[in-house]
Amino acid sequence: MTDALSSLWAAFFNPLWTPVLVGALIALLAFAQRWLADQPLSCSTGFACLAQDITPGTRRDRESDWRVVFLLGIVLGGLLAALSDGSPAWQGTAAEFGRFYTALVPDSAWGAALWWIGGGLLIGLGARLAGGCTSGHTIAGVAMGAPASLVASAVFFAVAVGTAQLAAWAMGV
Amino acid sequence: MINRKNVLFLAFGIGFGFLLSRAGATSPAIISELLLFDDLRLLWVIATAVMVGGLLTWLAWRFGWRARNTGKPISIQHKPFKRGLIAGSVLFGLGWAATGVCPGTALAMIGEGKGFAVWVGLGIVAGSGLGSWVNQRLTRD
Numbered sequence: 001m002t003d004a005l006s007s008l009w010a011a012f013f014n015p016l017w018t019p020v021l022v023g024a025l026i027a028l029l030a031f032a033q034r035w036l037a038d039q040p041l042s043c044s045t046g047f048a049c050l051a052q053d054i055t056p057g058t059r060r061d062r063e064s065d066w067r068v069v070f071l072l073g074i075v076l077g078g079l080l081a082a083l084s085d086g087s088p089a090w091q092g093t094a095a096e097f098g099r100f101y102t103a104l105v106p107d108s109a110w111g112a113a114l115w116w117i118g119g120g121l122l123i124g125l126g127a128r129l130a131g132g133c134t135s136g137h138t139i140a141g142v143a144m145g146a147p148a149s150l151v152a153s154a155v156f157f158a159v160a161v162g163t164a165q166l167a168a169w170a171m172g173v
Numbered sequence: 174m175i176n177r178k179n180v181l182f183l184a185f186g187i188g189f190g191f192l193l194s195r196a197g198a199t200s201p202a203i204i205s206e207l208l209l210f211d212d213l214r215l216l217w218v219i220a221t222a223v224m225v226g227g228l229l230t231w232l233a234w235r236f237g238w239r240a241r242n243t244g245k246p247i248s249i250q251h252k253p254f255k256r257g258l259i260a261g262s263v264l265f266g267l268g269w270a271a272t273g274v275c276p277g278t279a280l281a282m283i284g285e286g287k288g289f290a291v292w293v294g295l296g297i298v299a300g301s302g303l304g305s306w307v308n309q310r311l312t313r314d
Contacts, residue, residue: 019214022196023221029188031229034247037181038240043277051302065174066182071280073186078284080187081194095287098202100209101273113292120296122268127276128304129261131252134275143226146251152262159266164208
């Protein structure tokens with residue numbers, strides 16, 4: 001019994017959990033939002049609220065504050081995960097880019113910053129036009145059987161996979 | 174502002190960010206392995222999340238589970254086929270492939286201390302503002 005508990009304790013600090021377990025936990029958490037607040041999982045709409053909140057001359061929409069608070073929670077959750085990833089001290093988790101993003105992203109500091117901002121612009125603009133992102137459309141929408149979410153998710157994956165495969169082939173990585 | 178809903182969603186966010194990290198979704202390297210079909214662990218995460226979510230949705234519908242805040246059956250919300258859905262999905266897919274980041278994971282990465290994600294996050298905020306503006310134009314005419 002104590003053995004089982006201690007191995008469970010050790011497993012908690014593993015930076016990567018079994019995929020099926022994490023997937024199930026994400027589904028339970030997303031469903032808890034619907035059970036307690038009747039509100040499906042949503043990330044990109046929160047970004048739109050944040051953008052509106054910080055735009056000069058617009059009034060902050062207090063009714064959707066919880067969306068921005070949710071985004072803040074995700075940051076804290078990432079911090080908590082990094083603090084409990086089994087490494088002796090937190091120095092900030094180094095990002096691992098792998099061979100693909102190492103080859104794809106410009107080497108210079110400013111070139112890389114511009115690349116990341118440009119990518120972020122595409123993600124934000126695309127998510128608003130599509131009416132959702134991998135959270136709202138894929139995890140929440142497809143689970144609720146929404147046809148528009150199925151189409152959006154299929155396009156997300158088809159374009160991302162196609163682009164990445166093509167770029168990897170072109171760069172020879 | 175501290176109220177019940179905000180506290181609840183702060184907790185939901187913390188849980189979601191933590192799980193995204195433990196899933197490996199906060200590593201561009203692991204995202205690239207998914208997109209290049211080198212390692213499908215994230216596909217299993219997403220597939221399981223969708224299947225378990227679908228099962229819960231069905232159970233809630235079949236047995237009329239009620240939402241705690243409204244007292245009414247948990248709603249099944251279908252996002253609309255809005256104008257710009259396909260174009261937006263294509264742009265999103267391009268940005269996702271270019272960075273290995275999506276809106277939720279960008280925030281979790283910032284929390285983990287991955288500095289590059291701050292740039293991506295700024296881009297997402299600006300892009301979202303731009304997208305809201307385009308959406309207004311699309312619905313006007």
